[in-house]
Every structure is written in structure tokens, then in C-alpha cells.
Amino acid sequence: MKRIKTMRKTKVLIWAVFSLLLLMTHVHAQEGARNINGSVKDESGNALPGVTVEVKGTKLVTVTNTSGVFSIQVPANAGTLVLSSVGMLRKEVPINASGILAVVLEPVSQNLNEVVVIGYGTAKRTNVTSSISSVSAKDIKDLPVAGIDQALQGKVSGVTVTNNSGQPGGGVSIKVRGVTTINSNDPLIVIDGVPFISNTKSNSGYAGLGGSDGQTGNSVMATLNPNDIESIDVLKDASAQSIYGSQAANGVILITTKKGKSGEGKLNYDVYYGQSNVVKKLDVMNLREFAQYQNEVAPILGATPSEEFQDPSLLGTGTDWQEAMFRTGEVQNHQLSFSGGKDKTNYYLSLNYFDQSGILIGSDFKRYSTRFSLDHQLKNWIKIGVSANASRSIQNVTLADAAEGTIWWGAIQNPLIPVKNIDGTWGGGNTISGVRYGQDNPIARSNMRGNKSTNAQVFGNIYADIQFIEGLNLRNEISYSLGMNNNLAYQLAGNVGTTSLQSQLFDNRGNSYYYAIRNYLNYNKYIGKHSITATAGHEAQYSYYEGLAGKRVNLQNNILDINAGSSDKTTWELNGGKSQWAMESYFARGTYSFDDRYSLSVSFRTDGSSNFGPNNKWGYFPGASLGWTISNESFADGLSPAINFLKLRLGYGAVGNQNLPSGAQNPPYTSAIGFWPGPVGFGNSSYLNGIANPDLSWESVVTKNAGIDVSFLNGRIDATVDVYKKTTTDMLLFLTGPRLIGVGDQWDDLKAPVGNVGQMSNTGIDLSITSTNIKTNNFSWKTNLIFSQFKNKLDKMANSTAGLTGRVYYDNYIISYTNPGYAVGSYFGLVTDGLFRTQQDLDNSLPQFGYSVDESHTWLGDIRFKDVGGADGKPDNVIDEKDITYIGSPLPKFTYGFTNTFQYKDFDATVFLQGSYGAKIFNFLRWQLEKMDNIYHNQLRTVMDRYTDANTNGKLPRFVSGQVNNVAMSDRYVEDGSYLRIQNVTLGYRIPKTLTDRAKINNIRLYLSVQNLLTFSKYSGYDPEIGAFNNNIRLMNVDAGHYPNPRTITVGANIEL
Secondary structure (H helix, E strand, O other): OHHHHHHHHHHHHHHHHHHHHHHHHHHHHHHHOEEEEEEEEOOOOOEOOOOEEEEOOOOOEEEOOOOOEEEEEEOOOOOEEEEEOOOEOOEEEEOOOOOEEEEEOOEOOOOOOOEEEOOOOEEEHHHOOOOEEEEEHHHOOOOOOOOHHHHOOOOOOOEEEEEOOOOOOEOEEEEEOOOOOOOOOOOEEEEOOEEEOOOEEEOOOOHHHOOOOOOOEEEOHHHOOHHHEEEEEEEOOHHHHHHHHHHOOOOEEEEEEOOOOOEEEEEEEEEEEEEEEOOOOOOEOOHHHHHHHHHHHHHHHOOOOOHHHOOHHHOOOOOOHHHHHEOOEEEEEEEEEEEEEEOOEEEEEEEEEEEEEOOEOOOEEEEEEEEEEEEEEEEOOEEEEEEEEEEEEEEEOOOOOOOOOHHHHHHHOOOOOOOEOOOOOEOOOOEEOOEEOOOOOHHHHHHHEEEEEEEEEEEEEEEEEEEEEOOEEEEEEEEEEEEEEEEEEEEOOEEEOOEEEOOEEEEEEEEEEEEEEEEEEEEEEEEOOEEEEEEEEEEEEEEEEEEEEEEEEOOHHHOOOHHHOEOOOOOOOEEEEEEEEEEEEEEEEEEEEEOOOEEEEEEEEEEEEOOOOOOOOEEEEEEEEEEEEHHHOHHHHHHOOOEEEEEEEEEEEEEEEOOOOOOOOOOOOOOOEEEEOOOOOOOOEEEEOOOOOOOOOOEEEEEEEEEEEEEEHHHOEEEEEEEEEEEEEEEEEEOOOOHHHOEEOOOOOEEOOEEEEEEEEEEEEEEEEEEEEEEOOOEEEEEEEEEEEEEEEEEEOOHHHOOOEEEEOOOOEEEEEOOOOOOOOEEEEEOEEEEOOOHHHHHOOOOEOOOOEOOOOEOOOOEEEOOOOOOOOOOOOOEOHHHOEEEEOOOOOEEEEEEEEEEEOOEEEEEEEEEEEOOEEEEHHHHHHOOOOOOOOOOEHHHHHEOEOOEOOOOEOOOOOOOOOOOOOEHHHEEEOOEEEEEEEEEEEEOOHHHHHHHOOOEEEEEEEEEEEEEEEOOOOOOOOOOEHHHOHHHEOEEOOOOOOOEEEEEEEEEEO
């Protein structure tokens, strides 16, 4: 027993000694260990959170916090730290004696190192798992455009930008990944937190003065100063868009404006001046050719040609109406900005003046704007800031892009008529050889009519950012927008030829305001190889609009004031309206990544909108995306240096749309009452203006996306490819009935209920490639290629909405139908089959439009049409409306942009090509200019090669009046709208610093820029870039006297003090 106790004591003693030795060893080791503290930033000085910091040769690891700071305990013999982060080059850093390190990591690729705005936050591009494209300020500088929307053309894959008009400040069509809906396709544009739901503002048109309204939809972005913009991020798939819920169906464009930065204050002055001219003119007949033409065709109608035309060779060229209506436009821009920061405060202030006169008489645009922002770190736990943008724009909109417009009448005006008579009065209505030429004088009309819009706008936000603990902060924002609009459409009293014009004034005024209150939490945490970020918040929005309009005639001394005129009716002289909208929202987003290899992002938003009744007031919009960074896998080590970065992305999301059809009652789920003051057939009255639909709900858009990001050859080549499918269901449309029952969407209909019908799909591919071709100390050459392709299809549509047509010329001619199985806005018409050239052709002809075969109806030289359908869809040996079929789509098969940037010492150059392929254009102006049914209208020179008894092989049909064979809507007027344009060439020179330093100037750069230098196209009209008439997808690429884009040459300077 004693022996056993002795053995136990011995064991205890041995364990005690061993434990003591271990403790002494540990203490000794602790005495040799030390703490290393450091910070990690990128080349721009931005903190890098989530960087892995590893002690080389050990398993000791930590990560940088949200401020890019780390602290790690290392053994005494440790000599090196290894730092790595996705998208950044791996770096080994020696441990110095001080134990304090400041590390700068270089990106694998400059593109991957970008910080992008993702909605209620930012993220490094390497961490993004959805489809987002970005444009920086340097990508759009020096472009002589009024708005930032125009500058985006050809710069972003998946985004199709088309100028709807060459009008200064004119409308711009922006489509993110195809056509999303039948209604407005404008994306949501968010500027510093302030949303702009539509990029189209409508002016009061000319219709009240007599004639067509024309292109009156103009750009909202033109009222904003593009020089204040720092960056643009486009959310293209629903996994990224879902954080904006019901307003994101058409895509989201996030614009970040410039802010002050810490350091010495800077003063910048940017200026340019340029001149613009029309690039191409139509090949219409001059006076000699017109005289010959009239001599030949007048006898057909039993008319006598003018005596002055007996010998055309004695005549001159006559009036060049195109020369009269086009002019040299001018553009100038002045931008003065102040920025800087000191201690805890940063500031930015800018002043801008922009002035552009258009190439078509009667058009110009002027803008005054200012922007101010102030950010202040009030305490170490709270940061506050305020920003404000104010602008005043004045726009004169000329009458174009429509029948009765300046270009329309100018093209067919007789060259015999002078712009002005010898006595200085306006020409028009002249009587020559006993014949009164009654055509309008478009130059006189343009001078005596006007459409002037004056807009004043202030918008901005106020924020407070409260940090509770490291990685957790609360953002509180109030965004606001105030707008005032005054729109005048007028006609001055005077004479045009023998026609006396009565002075008229339409004065339309409105004001609006908007505000939003947002509160949301942001959380960021890095734990070893795990990264977690989260956002959750609440938003309340409200907007209000009211307008008032009045009319007066017989203005005293042509003074444009309501009080200066009188009324020509007892009523209908005053009208107005009010509308309001509100929405409450809750949103959340969470992201998780592991070891810089696997990442997941999930977002959700729910919106409750006043547009919908209690049955469907709330909509729910989820989104999710996955990312796998393959290049960070151990098995991918062999890919380097050929492939430095490789990431796969998958995304799925649902977003909504509450854009309503034009003319819908407010709110759209109810019945509305209209007030008609009379007198009309039924006297003074109120009337039902809309049928209720309490079950009205949101449009739904679901997007599936797959993408790949790859960087080659140490970042010399970066590429991003995305494929997607976007499906829209439950579109918001009027449930119109047959025209005879009077329930529809026209002004004289009982407004049909707004309902949810139909399905539309878009499938496509986006491609972006950026390469650094050459980079030396003195020379660099970079290339950027953008490719966008989508295919749109209306999958199904309720029969009750069959009235979705595109009409022109006072709605007398249908150009497009929106039918299931085809792209929206597709052209439908008859299919031509040459001309009837022989008697045998006539003998074998099918009845066309019920006409008999004779010289007054269907005859030699008339157009022959194909029999493609009947009552059962099969040919029925009759040519009539049943043979109307698909004849082309206005949507391009793909668009592209190609930019090359060169830098040699102090010289720089940029060449930007932009193009579109596969779109068709319906040339309705050519319908008028090759119509050949009026002996007094000028025509294209092509009519000289028409069918006659002496020219049976003529390309065009015969001259005839009073029948529709040769003027029916058909594929005869459908042309190829493909084009390649040298959109911009810029040459710049930076004054050597040795010279600028003497003047205490930091930088001076001078440049020469040419916009729209050259266009390669087969299109016969002025310009193949037509766009959409007033941004209406039912009238895309329809040329009815389109205002062409000008060629502009500018010189400018960038000066920094």
C-alpha cells in the first residue's frame, strides 16, 4: 500500500514538473511574440476591408476591418506577412522593427478594383454577383451633348440609347435589355438618392394651332448638368434591381455626382464652343426638273402646265427649301467648379451655362444650373451632409417628326414659290399663270409659331450617417424635388401669302413636388475567411402635381400674355388638373462570401402603392445571385498568368412596374369623373371617365441571368459576358373593346378599365471587353468594345387589346401592330410584287381593293401586291386588308460601341465608333415624296424614273391620282436602318507643366472634337437614327420628317487652378 502511494506521488510530481516546463516555454514564447498593426489601401487611397493577412510559414491569419485596418500577433522569428484579396495582386510585406505597416495593394485589373453603386450602398466590382455596368466621368467628357442620357450611347453593354430627335434637349430613348412593356420603357434614374421615374417630359404641342403636335417629348436629363457627374452604374438584371422593387422593371441607372475631397482646394473651368450643320439633304428636284415633271404629268389630270415651264432649260434652280429651313447651329458650354476639403469637412460647388441653337429653324435650348454639396464629420460617430441641384432651362421646340411639320412641308414645297416675295412679305399661296399654289410656307410658319418650355427644378438630399459600433451604421435621408413648368404654344398674327393668321396663345403651367424619407441600417463584418454584409430599411415617398392651362386669341401687338388677348369661345378656355401618388416600402439585402471564393447575395423589397386598390396594394419583389471566383481555387493556380481572374455569376429576381398607359385615370383602379363645361350636344355635364377594376395589380418582370467575368494577361484584357431571359407578365393596359361600342383609349371613348394582360419576353447577350494594348512610359493605347443583342417577342395578348396600333398623319394610316408572336411595334402592311408592266400581267391580276382593271383603277404601271392571306389565313385570290402581314421590325438585331483611346506624352486622342444592325425604318416621308398624285408638290428625283408608256422599265409606279394601289402602306417604304457611325473623334493637348507652373496653374488641356463625323448607311433619309416618336414604342423608327442629328465641331479647354 505504501509503495502504491509513493508511485502516485511520483506521478503527480512528474506531471507538475512537465506542466511547469510547458508553462515556462509558453511564457518564453510569449515574451518573444509581438503585435503587428497596419492598414491596407488601394492605389487611390481607399481603405480595403476583408483583406486576408497571413503570417508566412504559419497558420496565423486575420482580416482587415471595415476601415482597412488589421492587428495580428506574430512569433519572434516571423519575417513576412502575405496579403491577399479578391481582385488584388497577392503581396508579401516584410515585417519592420516598428511593427506598423501601411500596405498598398495593386489590382489584378483596374476594372475589378472599381467601386460600384448597388442601391442603398456600394461594393467592389470583384464582390458583385449580379449584372452591373459602369461608366466614369472620363468616359463621357468633352461630348457636346445637352444631357447625360445622350452621352451613354454605345458606352454600356445591354443599354440601347437612341436619340429620338436632333432637337437641342430633344427626347432620348433608353432601353435596358430590350423592350420591357407596352407603356413607358424609361428606366428608373436615381441621382444622389433622388429618383426620376421618367426621362421624357412632354410639351404642349402645336395641334391647337392647327396641324400636328409633332415630336414634343423631350429629355428630362437635359435639364441636368452632365459636368457634375462622377460615375454612372446601371443595374441590368432583377437580382440587382429588386432592391428598388416596383420601380425597377425597366432597369435602374444610378448617377453619383461629384463631391469635394480632402486636400488643397481646386478651381476648375471647363469651356467649349462649337458649330453644327446638317449632314445630309434629300435629293429633291430643283425648279428645272420640277418644270419638266409637271409638264409630263399635268395632262394626265387634265391640267395645263404653267406657262413659265414651257422651256425648263431657261429656268434657274428655284427655291432650295432645305437650304432655307436648315441653318448653322451653335453650342457653347461654361462650367466653373470649386472643390476641396479640410479637417472634417468636404465641399463642392459648380456653376454651369449651356446654350445650343439647333440646325432646324425654331429650335434651341438654354440651361443655367448650379450644384452644391457639403459633407461634415460632426463627431467620430456621426457624419452629416447636404446636397442641392438647381437648374432653369428654356427650350424652343420646332415642329418636326410629323406630317405638317417644317421638314415635311419643306421637302414637298414647290421650288417655284419664293420664301419671301420681292416686297419682303412671306411667299406662299402665290398665283402663277392663273394657278394658285396653295402649299404652306414652312419657313413663315416656323417664324410665326412657337412652342416654348421653361422649366425650373431644385432637387437634392440631406443625410445623417450614425455609426453605432464598427461595421454597424444607420443612414437617415430626406430626398426632395421641386419643379415648375411654363409651356407656351403660340401663333403670331400676320400674313403668309394671301393667308391671314390669327394670333393665338396656349399657356400651360404646372408645379410639382416630391419627397422621400429613408432610414436604413448597414452592417459589415469580417470573421476570418467569412464576410457578411446586410442592409435593411424603410422608405416613404410622396409626389404631387397640379396644372392650369388657358387660351386666348387676338393678342394685342402679339404680346404673349393671357391678359393681352380675348376669347373666341364662351367655354373651354380654362382647364386644369391635380394628381398625387404615394408609396411605402420595406427593403433588405444580405450578402455572404467565404474565402474570397463563394458568394451569395439575397435581396427583398415590398411596396405598397396608391396606384392599386386594397385587393392588390402590396407587391413583393425578391432577388438572389451567386458568385464563384474560380481563380481563387487552389486547382486554378495553373491558369496564371494567362488568366488572373475568373468568376461565374448566376442571378434570379422579380421586379415590378406601375407605369400606366397614357390617359389612365388617377388612381387607375377606380372610376373617375370628368367635368365637361360645354356647350356640347348634351349641354354642360360631368361624365364617367373610366371603368373601375379593383383587382388591378402590378406588372411583373422576372429576369434570369448568367455571367462570367474574366481578366487575362495580368489585367491587360478584361471581359464580361452575360446572357439573360426577361419575362414580363400582367402588363398594365386598357382593356379596349370593339370600336363600335365606344369603350377604348381614345379621347372620345368611355375610358376602358386598366387591366393586367399579356406576356412579353426578351432574351439577349451583353458583352464588354476592355484591353490595354500598349503601355509604355510615353505611349498608351486602350480599347473598349461594347456589344448588345436582344430579341423581343410579344408572347400573348388578350383579344380585347387588339387596338395597340401605331398611327400617323392624323391617325389616318396604321404603320405598326403589336401582335403576339412578333416584336412590339412591328410594321405590318402589304407585300409588293413588282409592277404591272404588260397586258398579260393585267390579265393575270387579282382584284386589288375591289378595283376594276382600267386606267382609272388598276392599270399598267401600278404596284402589284402578293396574296398572302384570306379569311382562314390562306390565299383567297383577292388583295384586301386580309393580306396585311408582317413586313419588318424596328428593333435592331444588335448594337455596338468601339472606343480607342491613345496617349502620347502630352497628347491624347479618342476615336469612338457606334452602330446598330438589323433594324428596319418605315420611311413615311418617302411615301409623301414618291407619292406622285399631285402636280404641284415637289418630289424626289427618283420619280423621274417612273413607269410611263415610254419608260416601261421604270423603277417607280406611274403618276396617278384618286386610287390607293400606289400609296397603300407596304414593304415598299421599309428600309434597312443599319448604320456605322464615327460618333466622336477628339484630339487633346496638355500644356507642359513647366509652363503652367509659372502661371500657378495646375493643368491646362486644349482639345478639338468632332461629333457625328461620318455615317455609313444604306438608308435614303436624312438620318438612320430615328428613335421613337415621343418615346412611344408603337412608333419606333417611323420617319415622318425626322429632325436629323447634326455634325458638331467643337474646341474646348479644361483648366485647373
